Amino acid sequence: MGAQCGNHIDVDLAAVDHFRHLEHLGRGHATAGHHLGLEPHLLLFGSPPQRAVGNLLLDELVGAEVHFIPPGPIAAEACTFEELDAYVREEASKRVGTHYHVPLGGSNGLGSVGYLRAALEIEEQAKSARIEDAWVVVATGSGGTLAGLVAGLRHIGSSLRLIGIDVASIWTSYPELVARIANDALELLGMPSIVEPADVSLIERTYVGRGYAVPTGDGTAAIKRLVRSEGLVLDPTYTGKAFAGLLDLHA
């Protein structure tokens, strides 16, 4: 890869005012890029703040070059992953030149292989705890996490029921996107494509609130409930909103 690409590019989701939780992923790629001798670039949606703090400061510390780009297709109510990806690729080519592209959220077949393997671990742990009839509830943003899990659980014919709680509300044709990534991951591992859009259980646009990374009342209440009862701290962008969904499923 390094031989073909003078630069390494990574794509992440950021907002105008608050740098989004997803940035930890970009930073991970940036660090890995350095190890591979590649130059990491992060493309963030929005405009630069006056001063780099929080995630953005860490991005600078790990040596990533950060580019702020207009939101493009995600400024509309929803777009397809392909539309957004094509836009970001073009912006990246203009700013960086030849590069290796990691899509939003690392959501492609390769990025989902780890979650496919995680599904096998979940099944193993559920079996050893004698759990068969249960929900696996996962926060879903760009879609790759859910895609890997659905691929893995379907591949082994698990009795666990998987459901994604949408925390971003950016995609049209979301189940189709998740099924495509799931099948790409299976194909990479030499396994047949078995995931149909109808296999993707997803609660869309219910727990997002005003948007990605904007805390919701339900999410905050769910976070408080879990930390007060179990001492487990969730985050307001992903797991808090997903836990709000889980509580409703359980009610």
Ligand SMILES: Cc1ncc(COP(=O)(O)O)c(C=O)c1O
């Ligand atoms: C805790 C957590 N859950 C779920 C997700 C959703 O991931 P995806 O963008 O693959 O849908 C993320 C993404 O960063 C996350 O941090």
